[in-house]
Amino acid sequence: MGDSVIRIKGLHKSYETSAGLFPVLKDVGLQVAAGEFVAIMGPSGSGKSTFMNILGCLDEPTSGRYELNGRDVANLDRDELAALRNRTIGFVFQGFNLLPRMSLQDNVALPLIYCGVERDERHQRARDLLAKVGLERYFESMPNKISGGQQQRVAIARALVNQPRLILADEPTGNLDSHTGEEIMALFDSLNREGITIVLVTHEADIAQHAHRQVHFLDGRIVNDHAVQREHSA
Ligand SMILES: Nc1ncnc2c1ncn2[C@@H]1O[C@H](COP(=O)(O)OP(=O)(O)O)[C@@H](O)[C@H]1O
Ligand SMILES: [Mg+2]
Numbered sequence: 001m002g003d004s005v006i007r008i009k010g011l012h013k014s015y016e017t018s019a020g021l022f023p024v025l026k027d028v029g030l031q032v033a034a035g036e037f038v039a040i041m042g043p044s045g046s047g048k049s050t051f052m053n054i055l056g057c058l059d060e061p062t063s064g065r066y067e068l069n070g071r072d073v074a075n076l077d078r079d080e081l082a083a084l085r086n087r088t089i090g091f092v093f094q095g096f097n098l099l100p101r102m103s104l105q106d107n108v109a110l111p112l113i114y115c116g117v118e119r120d121e122r123h124q125r126a127r128d129l130l131a132k133v134g135l136e137r138y139f140e141s142m143p144n145k146i147s148g149g150q151q152q153r154v155a156i157a158r159a160l161v162n163q164p165r166l167i168l169a170d171e172p173t174g175n176l177d178s179h180t181g182e183e184i185m186a187l188f189d190s191l192n193r194e195g196i197t198i199v200l201v202t203h204e205a206d207i208a209q210h211a212h213r214q215v216h217f218l219d220g221r222i223v224n225d226h227a228v229q230r231e232h233s234a
Pocket of ligand 1: 015047049
């Protein structure tokens with residue numbers, strides 16, 4: 001068993017609403033080892049995105065313990081948390097979230113500005129990653145000139161630019177047709193083969209079949225956590 005990248009115990013999250021405290025996550029526990037590929041599944045409203053935001057240190061639990069790479073995130077101040085997040089995690093979202101007035105190269109390079117990487121190296125690394133996702137010819141294009149599947153490839157390149165060992169992806173194929181979604185999943189498959197840990201939310205069974213483990217949420221609880229039965233591949 002490899003080291004745990006994620007170790008969560010007794011996690012609760014409630015939102016304050018005008019009607020009172022609204023519990024969204026209830027006593028969630030999860031461990032993810034380095035190199036795993038986990039699909040988070042469950043109906044809309046079951047708490048998947050709330051959970052992913054906590055995994056990504058974009059939101060805090062109401063109570064419970066979260067260790068990321070062996071560090072209790074509750075003990076970190078804002079700057080330490082931001083540094084840990086930038087070094088450790090790459091995010092991919094359903095809506096791609098590219099900046100519309102920047103070239104693909106600049107979109108991918110953007111996170112490096114915050115790390116103080118100088119311009120030539122930023123551009124070199126962005127181009128290398130755009131090549132890795134099959135878009136080397138488009139580095140000067142603007143996001144609205146390419147397809148949704150290509151935009152998601154750019155978003156994945158951007159997620160990789162700080163060389164994270166963990167990718168968190170919240171419904172990354174949710175805005176794509178099934179063929180394009182499969183192409184994106186092939187990219188996640190190859191990143192996982194390189195050793196990157198992947199936690200990916202989907203409600204589509206075909207997409208979740210790419211993972212090696214499926215964790216099912218219902219009404220804010222994990223109700224099922226099992227290995228994926230592999231179909232025989234040629
Ligand atoms: N900021 C918030 N304030 C209040 N309620 C929220 C907030 N964010 C999410 N919720 C509620 O939490 C529940 C779970 O939402 P979410 O985590 O987005 O579920 P999923 O991603 O599984 O669809 C939903 O009932 C949603 O309305
Ligand atoms: Mg969601």
